[in-house]
Amino acid sequence: MYETACPQFNFILQPEFPLNALILASDALRIANQNSGREVFRWSFVSETGDAVRASNGMWFAADTSLAEMPVADVCLVFEGNLPTQRNTQRLLGALRAAARFGTIVGGVDTGAFALAQAGLLGTREGADIVLHWEAVPTFMERFPTAVPRNRIYLVEAKTVHCAGGVATLDLILDLIARFDGEALANEVANALVHTRREATTAQRLDGFLETEENRLSARMISVMEKNLDFPLTLDDLAEALDVSARTITRICGRTFGQSPMRLYLKIRLQAARNLLFYEEHSIKDVATACGFSYPAVFSRVFKAQFGQTPRAFRAALRERQSLAVRPEIHRLISRAETRPG
Incomplete structure (x- = not known):
C-alpha cells in the first residue's frame, strides 16, 4: 500500500484526449471521497497553458491549472488520444521528467505511453513492457521498436503506470485507490459505478472468438x-x-x-x-x-x-x-473576414 496523507492526482489533458476515460477516473475519486465522508483524494485538471482542451468527441473541457503551476502530485496521468505525438511539447516532457524525479507515479492513458516513451520514462532497455490502446500499437512500434506491447488493460510498475484507456481507466484508478486506501474502498467505488473490477492482465480485446x-x-x-x-x-x-x-x-x-x-x-x-x-x-x-x-x-x-x-x-x-479544433473562435473570425464583401 502507498503511504501518503491525502494523495493528489494531476490529470494532464492533451488535445483530442478521451473524455470518457477522464470522467471515469475523476468520478471514481469523487465517489471515494463521498462514500468516505471526508477528503481522501484530491485531483486537478491540467493543460499545458491552463486553457480549456478539446476532447476527441468535440467537447471542450476546462482546466484548473497549467503545467507550470500544477500542484505537486502523488500520481500524474497523461490523457492522450488521437494526437499521440503531434502535441507532446518539450514543456510537457520536461514536466513529466521533473515529476518522476520527485517520486511521482507517472502514467499514460490511451495513447499516453507515447509521451512517457518520449520523456524516457518507460526505460531504455530492450523489451520494456508497455500498454496502450491496441489500435495505436503499430504506430508506437514504428517509433519504439524495442518495446513490447502487452495485450492487457493496464500495467502498474513501481513508479510508472499505463493503460489502454476507455473503461480500462476505471480499473486502473480502482487499483490505485486500493493501493492508497485499501481494497474495501476500491470495491465500494466499483459497486457505486455498477462495475466489476478486472485484473490488470485482462486482455484488451478477445475479437469475439469462442475458444475453439x-x-x-x-x-x-x-x-x-x-x-x-x-x-x-x-x-x-x-x-x-x-x-x-x-x-x-x-x-x-x-x-x-x-x-x-x-x-x-x-x-x-x-x-x-x-x-x-x-x-x-x-x-x-x-x-x-x-x-x-x-x-x-x-x-x-x-x-x-x-x-x-x-x-x-x-x-x-x-x-x-x-486544426480547426485549436482556438475555433479565431478560425470563425478568419472565416467571417474572408466571406465579408470588400
Whole structure:
C-alpha cells in the first residue's frame, strides 16, 4: 500500500484526449471521497497553458491549472488520444521528467505511453513492457521498436503506470485507490459505478472468438499477418508459420471472414496504414513501405478503393478537422473576414 496523507492526482489533458476515460477516473475519486465522508483524494485538471482542451468527441473541457503551476502530485496521468505525438511539447516532457524525479507515479492513458516513451520514462532497455490502446500499437512500434506491447488493460510498475484507456481507466484508478486506501474502498467505488473490477492482465480485446481450435487458429493467423506488414508473407509462408496447410488457411479464412487469405491480409495492411496516417506524420511513401507496398501509386489506388479517399486526401481532411479544433473562435473570425464583401 502507498503511504501518503491525502494523495493528489494531476490529470494532464492533451488535445483530442478521451473524455470518457477522464470522467471515469475523476468520478471514481469523487465517489471515494463521498462514500468516505471526508477528503481522501484530491485531483486537478491540467493543460499545458491552463486553457480549456478539446476532447476527441468535440467537447471542450476546462482546466484548473497549467503545467507550470500544477500542484505537486502523488500520481500524474497523461490523457492522450488521437494526437499521440503531434502535441507532446518539450514543456510537457520536461514536466513529466521533473515529476518522476520527485517520486511521482507517472502514467499514460490511451495513447499516453507515447509521451512517457518520449520523456524516457518507460526505460531504455530492450523489451520494456508497455500498454496502450491496441489500435495505436503499430504506430508506437514504428517509433519504439524495442518495446513490447502487452495485450492487457493496464500495467502498474513501481513508479510508472499505463493503460489502454476507455473503461480500462476505471480499473486502473480502482487499483490505485486500493493501493492508497485499501481494497474495501476500491470495491465500494466499483459497486457505486455498477462495475466489476478486472485484473490488470485482462486482455484488451478477445475479437469475439469462442475458444475453439479453429478460432484459435484464426487469431494466430491474424497475429502473424499483423507482425509481418512490411514484408507480407506468401500463402505458403503463412501456412509454414502456422504449421498448417495452405488449404486449411484458405478454408478457415473463407468460413470465418468470408475472404481469401491474401484479401484478408491486404485489408489488415490497409487498416494498419490508416492508423499510421491517423496517428503519425510519416510520409506517404514511408507508410506504404511500412505496410508492404513497394510502390506508393499502388498503395494509393488500393487505399482509395478501400476507404474512398487517397491516403493524402484522408490525412489532409483529418488534419484540417483537428486544426480547426485549436482556438475555433479565431478560425470563425478568419472565416467571417474572408466571406465579408470588400
